[in-house]
Every structure is written in structure tokens, then in C-alpha cells.
Amino acid sequence: MQRLFVFIILIAFAAPAMAQDRRPSHCFAIADMSPELNFVHKVAWNTPTADEFTARLTYINHSMYLIQSHGGLNAVTDYTGFIGGVSLVPDVVTMNNAHDSHWTAFPHPDIPNVLPGWRQNGEPADHYVDLGEMLIRNATTDIRSRFTDDRIEDNNSIFIFEVAGLCIGHLGHLHHEPSDETYAAIGRLDIVMAAVDGGLTVDIPTMVRIVKRLRSSIVLPMHWFSGHSLERFLAAVSDEFDIDRRQGSEIEVSLRDLPSRPTVVVLQPVYLESFDD
Numbered sequence: 367m368q369r370l371f372v373f374i375i376l377i378a379f380a381a382p383a384m385a386q387d388r389r390p391s392h393c394f395a396i397a398d399m400s401p402e403l404n405f406v407h408k409v410a411w412n413t414p415t416a417d418e419f420t421a422r423l424t425y426i427n428h429s430m431y432l433i434q435s436h437g438g439l440n441a442v443t444d445y446t447g448f449i450g451g452v453s454l455v456p457d458v459v460t461m462n463n464a465h466d467s468h469w470t471a472f473p474h475p476d477i478p479n480v481l482p483g484w485r486q487n488g489e490p491a492d493h494y495v496d497l498g499e500m501l502i503r504n505a506t507t508d509i510r511s512r513f514t515d516d517r518i519e520d521n522n523s524i525f526i527f528e529v530a531g532l533c534i535g536h537l538g539h540l541h542h543e544p545s546d547e548t549y550a551a552i553g554r555l556d557i558v559m560a561a562v563d564g565g566l567t568v569d570i571p572t573m574v575r576i577v578k579r580l581r582s583s584i585v586l587p588m589h590w591f592s593g594h595s596l597e598r599f600l601a602a603v604s605d606e607f608d609i610d611r612r613q614g615s616e617i618e619v620s621l622r623d624l625p626s627r628p629t630v631v632v633l634q635p636v637y638l639e640s641f642d643d
Contacts, residue, residue: 391501391503391526391528391553392528392531392533393526393528393533393552393553393554393555394553394554412452412454412640414436414438415434415435415436415530415618416436416618416620417436417620418435418436418437418499418530419436419530419531419620419621419622420436420530420618420619420620421433421434421435421436421529421530421532421534421618421619421620422434422616422617422618422619423534423557423586423616423617423619423633424615424616424638425586425588425615425616425633425634425635425636426442426449426450426615426635426636426637426638427446427635427636427637428444428446428588428589428635429443429444429536429538429539429559429561429588429589430442430443430444430445430446430449430635431443431444431536431559431586431588432449432456432638433500433527433529433534435499435500435529435530436499436530437498437499439457439458439497439498439499439500439529440454440456440457440458441456441457441458441459441460441500441502441527442456442458442459442460443459443460443525443536443559444460444461444462444536444538444539445459445460445461445470445473445480446470447470447472447473447474448637449637449638450637450638450639451637451638451639451640452638452639452640453640454638455474455476455477456474456477457477457478457479457497457500458477458478458479458480458481458495458497458500458502459473459477459479459480459481460481460483460502460504460523460525460536461473461480461481461482461483462482462483462484462522462523462538462539479495479497479502481493481495481502481504481523481525483504483506483521483522483523483525483538484521484522484523485518485520485521490506490519490520491504491506491520491523492504493523493525499529499530500527500528500529501527501528501529502525502526502527502528503525503526503528504523504524504525504526505523505524505526505544505548505551505552506520506521506522506523506524506548507520507522507523507524507538507540507541507542507544507548508520508521508522508541508542509521509522509539509541509542517542522538522539522540522541523538524536524537524538524540524544524548524552525538526552526553526555530620530621531620531621532556532557532619532620532621533553533554533555533556533557534555534556534557534558534559535552535555535557535558535559535580535582536558536559537558537559537560537561537576538561539561539566539567539589540561540567540568540573540576541567541568542568543568543572543575543576544576549579549580552580555580555582556582556583556584556619556621556624557582557583557584557585557586557619558577558580558582558584558585558586559586559588560573560576560577560585560586560587560588561573561588561589561590562587562588562589562590562595562596562598562599563589563590563591563595566589567589570595570598570599570602571602573599574599574602574603577603577607577628578603578606581628582628583624583625583628583629584619584624584625584628584629584630584631585603585607585628585629585630585631586630586631586633587599587600587630587632596632599630600630600632603630606628607627607628607629607630608625608627608628608629608630609629609630609632610629610630610631610632611632612631612632612633612634613634614633614634615633615634615635615636616633617631617633
């Protein structure tokens with residue numbers, strides 16, 4: 367009986383310590399999902415989202431997405447320095463440097479938060495940026511060396527954007543299936559942007575395993591150089607995912623409208639341009 371009492375005391379003291387190791391994030395909780403997915407079809411990137419519980423995602427090019435909050439925060443993934451013929455200066459940009467098409471050495475000087483996903487001064491990237499309406503954090507993965515078959519540890523980042531109650535993930539230039547520890551660090555992803563080229567990043571079967579394990583409500587394909595790799599990916603996931611093909615480049619999503627059945631939404635990449643709605 368005395369041993370049991372000591373064990374209970376040890377657990378009680380250990381629990382807060384373990385909790386402190388994980389930074390605050392609502393993406394480690396399980397969200398209830400509504401049975402129907404409702405998107406706003408005609409939206410403009412330069413207008414407010416429907417309400418504070420709605421986020422907008424716009425596919426700009428390659429693996430570059432614009433993520434926006436109702437209050438006007440703007441985040442750009444895999445920022446290359448050019449997002450279109452607009453004067454928009456993002457509040458935060460994320461980058462990975464496996465290839466030149468995923469980063470720039472010369473980001474706009476007025477961008478207040480530039481988040482590189484690779485090692486800095488020999489240490490893995492470790493980001494946790496709280497902007498109020500949006501929180502951005504990362505989980506690192508390994509990449510292949512450009513010149514050998516060796517792995518470079520922790521040199522790519524999966525970035526997670528917590529906005530409007532949603533957990534939105536960008537897998538970056540993923541070269542290997544995440545480890546169990548990495549999946550745990552990612553947490554819940556309601557929406558995931560996944561590279562489906564099947565060559566420079568992970569192959570199609572591996573990416574299919576990844577998105578099926580993540581079980582995100584919405585998968586946004588990116589990094590597809592031809593319709594062939596995209597179609598291979600869509601065919602491979604169609605047994606468990608609905609397929610929704612769009613002609614536009616943007617969607618608005620809220621937590622209350624997520625689908626009960628996972629859905630792949632195919633958007634068309636378009637650089638941002640100024641226009642009146």
C-alpha cells in the first residue's frame with residue numbers, strides 16, 4: 367500500500383513537468399467535426415474573411431500558400447520573395463531550403479517574422495510565434511543531401527499555423543515519412559498542404575500513407591509539376607478521401623464546417639493581383 371502511495375505521488379509531480387515540455391497549442395486536442403463542408407467560392411484575397419472563425423487559404427504557386435485571418439494577419443509558406451503584382455507585405459513567412467524554389471536569401475526587409483525551416487548555427491529550427499490571431503510553430507524532419515545519399519538531420523520544417531480554431535499544416539519539402547515522435551509533435555491537422563510530385567519529395571505511396579495517417583479533414587495538393595503526378599495521388603487516396611476539384615485558387619474554411627469524410631481539394635495556383643471584389 368505504501369509503494370502504491372509513493373507511485374501516485376511521483377505521477378502527480380511528473381505530470382506537470384511533462385506538460386511543461388509541450389508549448390501551449392490547441393492542436394493537441396480532438397475537434398468535433400460537422401457532417402458538411404461549406405466553402406465560400408468567390409472570395410478575394412484582399413477582403414476580410416467571413417468572420418473571426420474563418421481562415422482563408424490561397425494557392426499562389428508551387429508550394430507557396432497565403433494563409434489569412436479575419437483580423438488581417440497574412441502568412442506565406444515557402445516564400446520565394448515574389449507573391450504577385452501586389453504591395454502586400456506578409457506578417458510572417460516560412461521557408462525551407464532543400465531547393466531554390468522554396469526560399470529566398472533576400473526577403474522583403476519589412477517582413478517582421480521570417481522563419482527559416484533549416485538549421486541555424488548548427489541547431490535545429492525552433493519556432494513558436496504568437497501573433498494573437500495566429501500562432502506559428504514547427505516540427506523538424508530530415509532531408510536528403512543534394513550530393514550524397516546521406517540524411518541531414520532536422521533540416522526541413524513542417525510548419526503549423528493555428529488560426530480561427532483551425533490547425534493548418536504545411537509539410538514543406540518532405541524527404542522522409544515523419545517518425546512517431548514527429549507525428550506527435552505535429553498534433554492534429556485539420557488542413558494539410560502536401561507535396562505530390564512523387565520524385566523530389568517523398569514518392570506517391572509514402573505521401574498517401576502520410577495523409578491517411580494524419581487524417582486531416584482537408585488535403586491541399588501542392589508541388590505538382592504535371593497533371594500526371596497529381597492524378598496518381600488522387601487515384602491513390604480516392605478510396606478514403608472525397609475529391610473536390612476547383613477552378614479557383616482560394617477557399618475559406620471554418621472549424622464548424624469541416625467534413626466528416628476527408629476531402630482532397632485541388633486548387634489552381636495563381637499569383638496574387640490587385641482587384642476590386
